[in-house]
Amino acid sequence: MAKRVLYTDEQKRRMVNQAQQMRQKGMSQNKVAQQLGITTKSLAKWLHKYGSPKPAEETKVEAQSLPRRTPAERGRIRYSPEEKRMMKAHAVELRNRGVSQQGVADTLGISVQTVRALLKDTRIPAKTAAKTAGPQTAAKTPTRAKDPLIQLASARDRLQEIDKELETLHSERAGLQEKAKRLHKMIGEELAR
16 A cells, blocks of 8 residues: 655645646646646645636636626527527428537537427437437438428528539539540640650
């Protein structure tokens, strides 16, 4: 069993400063403790006791001192019923394709919590859509809504995908035409010799 070492408060503060510098460089707390020759539990205690307050704690204190604000003042967005239907259609379509909730949120520019709320009353389980069911079952899930706005949003998304594919094909075609011209030129030069 290892011999227990007692550190003075000054030694602990120096180690905490070193640990904070190492953590800012991206080292894990376990690696830092290992480098300093102490246990992770001791390091955690010392960081709590001697370290500077964490940014989250600072903002928490600042937030408590601020006056309460309304949702509009906080920048909270209120969506119209049509916007909600459109977002729901996009979310359902993306989830049917196997995109994660985070992926849907990033694509639509909304929070994951909003995605969950949008998918709450659909037949797609919010947490496990196409991942657990597999691609065949996910495609069979009856989520096509009869709402014309949702159908329009799906059609618009598909049209955008087709446009991207068409652009790719056009650029590939241009590249092949350029390559064919170079080959014809090389063949002409070879025949001229």
